[in-house]
Amino acid sequence: MRRNRIISPPREDLDRLRQPLTPGERVVLEFFDAHLDPEWEIYCQPHLNGLRPDFVLLNPWVGIAVFEVKDWNLDAMHYFVPAGGRDLHGRKDGKSFSLAAQNPVTKVNHYRDAVYKLYCPRLKQNAGFAAVTAGVIFPFADSRRVRDLFAGFLTRDENDPLARYQPVSGRVELAAGRMDLIMPESQRQHSMLMREDIAADLRGWLVEPDFSVTQRRPLEMDANQRQLAETRTESGYRRIKGPAGSGKSLVLAARAARLADEGKSVLVATFNITLWHYLRDLVVRALKVRGGHRNVVFVNFHSWCKQVCMEVGWSEAYDELWKSGDGASVMEAALPSLVASAAAEEDSPRYDAILVDEGQDYRPLWWDTLRRFLKPGGEMILAADATQDVYGTAQAWTNEAMAGAGFRGAWAQLDVSYRLPPATLPLIQSFVTSFLPEEGVELPSPPQASLDLFPVSLRWVQCTSQHRIETCVTEIVGMMRRTGKALANADITFLAADASVGAMVVSALADRDIASVATFAPDMQERRREKMAFYMGDARVKATTLHSFKGWESPLLVIYVDENAGERSLALVYAGLTRLKRQQAGSAMTVICSSALLRDYGSTWPDFIEKGPLATL
Template identity: 55%
Template structure:
């Protein structure tokens, strides 16, 4: 968010300079407009210029806000007056064929009409209906994002306007009239304004937004504004994508250099920059024209690593030469590249395993009978096959292979991957033994790694740049009390750093077997309220759980409240590779996933659901969840909902009890 001070100059999208007479909130900042994921059109830029010049300064301007998965072009907010949402259409009505139809979208034409237009040499566009879009925005703002607005009179503070910067208003009104209700056209037309090029070119704000002249409304107040702001703010992850990576001298040295042998192993606690070093090294090597494979364990980590590489690179086409795969996907690709016989052998490994059933009882029986078989196939048989197939000359070789979350790998997996490195190539492995959620970290002892290609000891990173100090202290306490491998890899604060990152830590303990669906859903709703007050984005809220079925129930509960969530599992709790591939922190929805799938990620708004803590791997997984909190000068929040009795005493040490 940017607050423009008195008489400051702000560069607008058309390159002109707008002078703001008093303070105004504009989000994203004016200097970030050119870096929006979907760049502003010429018409949107002209509308933004008009709002910056003519709107009273008390009106906040949000451009392409992340509104629970909806993406209007503009939302305007004044805590004393009201809310406005606008869609801007750069349509040239002289350059296209169109007609009105009584359907859910303008221009929903038959195939014959489209073909006829093509034969006549006419452009024929299928348009989403902007009137229906605006109606949807308005209804959701009233019903969901400002739930404290009056049921009957709340609509009186919400304007939903349509702007055509390059078309005459008279033609636009005629085109849209069949899709508007009588109330929208006549009775309450000031709340559904339609404007054209005359208003934009003439700077006539009162035509674009008639309610802008209002000074106050008895139906609007700061509480409603706080409710809405949480839905308007851009996710922290999206903001971070526009900023270059910041690295300390040690991290920079590791990213810019290689060892004499080309092999390097790095370990460090959560938030110490291991993935950052890996990404920066990949960017440097790719910039030198070398081919790089970044191997992860989790599918969900792909997006995160690629975004880090993009931030580390200063060149266009940064992804050229970089391949990002999780280990088992690399195995599958390797077998397919090796030839038909290898591909057939790969397929045969899974042929005896029946599909996982959908109903819960059958699924439990399937897990008991077949999960050990699947685990052996994935952990032993597939890597062994890939280790042999990679020797085929048709398999892709790389100048460098970089492995993230190496503690999750087994030593034979590393051996298989090494064979895909060209002679004289480079291998980098980073790991954190305290996050040993699969019980594999013992494979990476110095004795076990004899012959693995490394010489010398591990490079140690110690400082955590992720965790707020209070959260770091609780994570250290948990590791000391519950983890076996916590002696050397605990996070440490920056030397001389000040406590500039406030955070709230809340523990909610429930009895075993408690249905925590409502508890988790209510904690998410509570965090949404906090986000609005602190100027944080609801889209940064993440629920992490060790129970897929419980997570699916929370998703269903949120959906009943019309709150959308992006998740890595479906309602039946079955993990889906496709959903994992689509899991991205920049998504405008609330995130719900497993603790396993969130390894490597971070967020400043976390709800962690814990149902078990009786094994070493389960406790390592909990530690991983506690260390996902990202510090922020605006504050961060971590709530743990726990039904594991082993952790009750630990939970009592937390500052806030639920």
């Protein structure tokens, strides 16, 4: 095995990939590692802006190669191209069907075009195409049969000198160690077409996103967090408070996993639709018993209310609610009250534990509704941070309300922020003391760690609202220059308070062929579907609202604050600023702001830029 080669993900993580390597892919990986010069970097199932080739090979001084690997047994069924047809087909048990979507040649050619045209823009026009090899490998098939089958899809005859850029190989070449046949360009020591800056452009798209890497790691907790996750109070009721990044969601997820491992039924409830995806991934990391995830239900509160009505046969009553009142009043009171009554029905669900995250977004009535579905002797946990009171609901949690909610004694307290880079804490504390009400404020405290361990870039761009879209796009593209070593372009998350602004930014990114997974659809039903599909492990740039990203985290943030920043939205801005995740490889946050109210505060940031006249309130 060669030393010092970059293999991503690292070998020790390959068995824990969401989509494990096939036997053929493992054979090919070992072949590449054994026969390529160590300067060649190997990326397995890389994230390529939504595309997922099996392998991308990169040498900053020689070139790029994209490979598709197929474990097909060509004798398992009849593979053919119909006379006069253009698609690959298969026939088995007398039935024919299209295999166009699985055609490795058309796939790898598409990947090659994308690398050349989109992800390596500094490659020379026309001539630069020769820097990218598009190869297909069938580890368990004869290469002659493969070439005959795919002859109609290959752009060059095998005797054409340019066929070296589109190699097709099989088991014989692998067994003989013929790297020169599997990838002829690997024999070069240097190419005038390649440079390090071109390689850097591509790396940002190849590196595995931080979220995917983190998902393979067990949860890390301090003694206080672990004690809360592993114990219950005498009454079964516990309330936990702490600032952003202090591990409230971590404790909640670890507790849910522990109970699920014990075979208990757990309901994890949020207000934010997208947040339960994040909690689910935390729970999966903490589970120890195979199949334990089946004992946990993750829901948004109002979706759960509808689900309960359906389960007890109250769908008509549910529909009538929406006909008789406005949406806000139905969601705030009428629907929770209806569901509370449904608890008396025989078919209503019951849970051993009910855990609520971002509890400051809940109203006491909602909590009381959930309590009615708790099994006798069960437990409930409420985790909250009043500083992130973006809906104005935290003030409803008076001492009287708390007393009637089943709680006894003081709040369990988490003080230390493990998420935020230490260098951001003074700026965030300054924001809190300058713009948020004193009551209920939770200021994050730094852990005992050196500032140098978690470097961070903090940039504030003050601009007019007229230039907000182009400025946001420019800063997102600029963020891509920070990726390529340990951070990926897919780690970049754009947050906006307003969905219409977010949609315009996403559209402008698409014009540059930068794909994103976003939640800005103008139709509310479609936006809800987008929120349900929002996933940080997605290979594209992320784009969503500040509301929807509450509770999440990312090492690369771009936040837009509009000119209408007021009292309620200031809590939302705070929530956005605290979404940054520290990394030893570095993290970065850029705020684009059109509000004059925040201009002086922004000027205290390490990198402050002002573009054009100030926006007015």
